[in-house]
Amino acid sequence: MKKLIVFILLVLNFSFLNAQTYQEWVHKADSCSRAKNYKLSVSYYSKAFKIEQKSFVDFYHAGCSAAMAKENKKAFKWLNLSIDKGYENISHIQIDPDLTSLHSEKEWKKAIDKLQKKVDAIGANSDKLLEKELALIYADDQEIRGEFMNVYKTPNPDKKKLDSIGKIMDRKDSINLVKVMKILDERGWLGKNVVGIEGNKALFVVIQHADLKDQQKYLPMMREAVINGKADPGNLAYLEDRVALREGKKQIYGSQSSKNKKTNKICIAPMIDPDNVDKRRAEVGLGTMAEYAAKMNIEWDLEAYKKELAESEKLQNSKQ
Known part of the structure; x- marks a missing residue:
């Protein structure tokens, strides 16, 4: 009996250590989508949504991955949930190339009509x-x-x-x-x-x-x-960051970029507490730093960023 209890505790401990958070599953899903591995992206999104179902942005991206993976049933399910939870950009959804394959489906018109009614009501x-x-x-x-x-x-x-x-x-x-x-x-x-x-x-x-x-x-x-x-709180985050940087402070949400004087490459401008930036971004409805950096064609490596930030601050302090 004692051995059985120890075995169960070991299994539970192993499961706990290997448990993924919602943001981690979404990050994996987005990485797979960028690598055009849409089937695996859909699988990771499915795991994420078993934990949480709040972000219309994540549901929209998941719908795009499902459409590209030719899993139309899931695509429409997630797109409809995205609309239910706050998606409103009717002009974008109709021209998004990731969703072109859905246009001939009867469910597409239903989804667009649903979104149009929502926009009209607003x-x-x-x-x-x-x-x-x-x-x-x-x-x-x-x-x-x-x-x-x-x-x-x-x-x-x-x-x-x-x-x-x-x-x-x-x-x-x-x-x-x-x-x-x-x-x-x-x-x-x-x-x-x-x-x-x-x-x-x-x-x-x-x-x-x-x-x-x-x-x-x-x-x-x-x-x-x-x-x-x-x-929109996400838009406010952009304005907060821009004002902070212009005032000589660090940004909060990592929404602004700058040119690295050493490498001459575009990078993410200095921010406070980089370790928790994804948490702050999630609170205002923004995607992860990795997703944002990829869209901006910026290399994002948290540890490398922190090292460069520390070196930059050290150099700046030495000049004062």
Whole structure:
């Protein structure tokens, strides 16, 4: 009997030591997806969702992996759960190449109709004129940045062309900032129910692209808007990080990049407590640092990052 108890305790202890957290399963799933091993990605997402079912972002990515793995039943299940838990970007879902294989299925129309009803309900009592104005501002902001990135990502980007686009971008940003500041000063931070999804995003992106003094002015307003459900906490995280770095502090969520002076490579800018950054990011609905870095084509190695950060701080302190 004693031997049996010892055996059971050993098994339980082994199981405990080998237990994976939700974030660990999701990280494995995302890594497999980037490696185009979609079947294994789906398997890991399934394990993650047995532990927790909260993040619409994770459900959306899982739906994409399932679609690529030709597991359509799971794809639609997870996409619908993503919509139920907060997904609202109807323009993106319809052009996402990972989901193209689902378009011919009858369940696809049902999912899109469901999402459209949700989006329509959000803006049912919106200020239509203001919503249209802000949607145009959002499109203006994103279009010029898309043009800039298309040139920037070419093997040998044309510096003159980048400078030219940059000047146009600055001019557009200045015009858009005047319009958005007037709205914020007169009416405060307006939620999606008033200005629609893109209108609400416009308020954020224009302030995100403003100078420091204007970011500092409207940061408290956005914090309050998040508390009241009028702004996205993930967007606030980006603004918090940008302001912190501009003030000479470390960022909190790792959303901002900078150029390493030694290697001349783009890297994640200095942040507080790197060990727990994924936990902080999860709290505001952002994916892991590994996922974010991969999208930005940045190499992410936590231990290497901490070492470089410590060396940088040591060098900086020696100069003071």
